[in-house]
Amino acid sequence: MTVTYDFTGHVALVTGASSGMGLATAEAFAAAGAAIVLSDINETALAAAREAFERAGHKVAAIACDVADEDQVARLVEHTVATFGRLDAAFNNAGIQVPPSDAADETAENFDRVNAVNLRGVWACMKHELKQMRQQGSGAIVNCSSLGGLVGLPSRAAYHASKHGVIGLTRSAALEYAPRGIRINAICPGTIDTPMVSGMLAEQADAMKEILRDQPIGRLGRSQEIADAVLWLCSPGSTFVIGHALAVDGGFTAH
Ligand SMILES: NC(=O)c1ccc[n+]([C@@H]2O[C@H](COP(=O)([O-])OP(=O)(O)OC[C@H]3O[C@@H](n4cnc5c(N)ncnc54)[C@H](O)[C@@H]3O)[C@@H](O)[C@H]2O)c1
Numbered sequence: 001m002t003v004t005y006d007f008t009g010h011v012a013l014v015t016g017a018s019s020g021m022g023l024a025t026a027e028a029f030a031a032a033g034a035a036i037v038l039s040d041i042n043e044t045a046l047a048a049a050r051e052a053f054e055r056a057g058h059k060v061a062a063i064a065c066d067v068a069d070e071d072q073v074a075r076l077v078e079h080t081v082a083t084f085g086r087l088d089a090a091f092n093n094a095g096i097q098v099p100p101s102d103a104a105d106e107t108a109e110n111f112d113r114v115n116a117v118n119l120r121g122v123w124a125c126m127k128h129e130l131k132q133m134r135q136q137g138s139g140a141i142v143n144c145s146s147l148g149g150l151v152g153l154p155s156r157a158a159y160h161a162s163k164h165g166v167i168g169l170t171r172s173a174a175l176e177y178a179p180r181g182i183r184i185n186a187i188c189p190g191t192i193d194t195p196m197v198s199g200m201l202a203e204q205a206d207a208m209k210e211i212l213r214d215q216p217i218g219r220l221g222r223s224q225e226i227a228d229a230v231l232w233l234c235s236p237g238s239t240f241v242i243g244h245a246l247a248v249d250g251g252f253t254a255h
Helices: 020-031 043-055 070-084 108-136 157-180 195-203 207-214 223-234
Strands: 011-015 035-040 060-064 089-092 139-144 182-189 245-248
Touching: 011 020, 011 070, 011 108, 020 035, 020 043, 020 089, 020 223, 035 043, 035 070, 043 060, 060 070, 070 108, 089 108, 089 223, 108 139, 108 157, 108 182, 139 157, 139 223, 157 182, 157 245, 182 223, 195 207, 223 245
Parallel strands: 011 035, 011 089, 035 060, 089 139, 139 182, 182 245
Antiparallel strands: none
């Protein structure tokens, strides 16, 4: 059985849209009829993604943006609205990993960088998306957290701090905007088969064994499985779901 959504006439913005789960989610929104704004820091990959969407006949714009830079984020949302007239759904997905580190040895540079992209980036995107959505009185935002937003793991303190922060941002802003017709939720993926994870698996020999041990389903997640959950959170199927941190993790956090 395939679940289908109809986002015809809607405008969706995805950050980190050139790769992994951002790309899969952008494809899913476009396949469901949305006009889609792809955004990424990687301009080459972004151009390739835009061409593929155009070839597939989708309504698409591509806007390069480093989410760690608030001015660029402000321009991203302005450009989105100038191009398509409104903003209905946003997946604030852009994020990075930093190498695992003993907490006593973590560098300030790594801590600041991972929080600048994963936490401040989500804050800036949400802030500027809300400026548009509060004028419309409608919209749905999904912020990308992680299983790392729900649990701790040794040697991952900086990344997990950023992802726990995303849930705090999400819950507080969701309370503020629920009465104004705007729903804000977070998604907490388990370990998903994306380029980010291939990089980690290449560097750490035992990582796959640990993932299969911790993820009761016994496999990596697929980007499409995250896209399905994000589209649901932006759809009329989830109108009473607000301020929720949804684990999509093959059972990891059920332990
Ligand atoms: N893959 C996983 O197992 C997993 C699990 C939990 C959460 N996540 C989170 O999911 C999100 C997407 O991860 P993915 O696995 O698809 O990774 P990915 O590396 O495949 O894709 C991330 C995308 O974000 C872009 N990006 C990086 N820094 C950016 C910046 N400063 N501004 C704009 N774009 C930027 C990259 O260019 C890339 O296209 C991230 O927030 C990540 O932390 C991933």
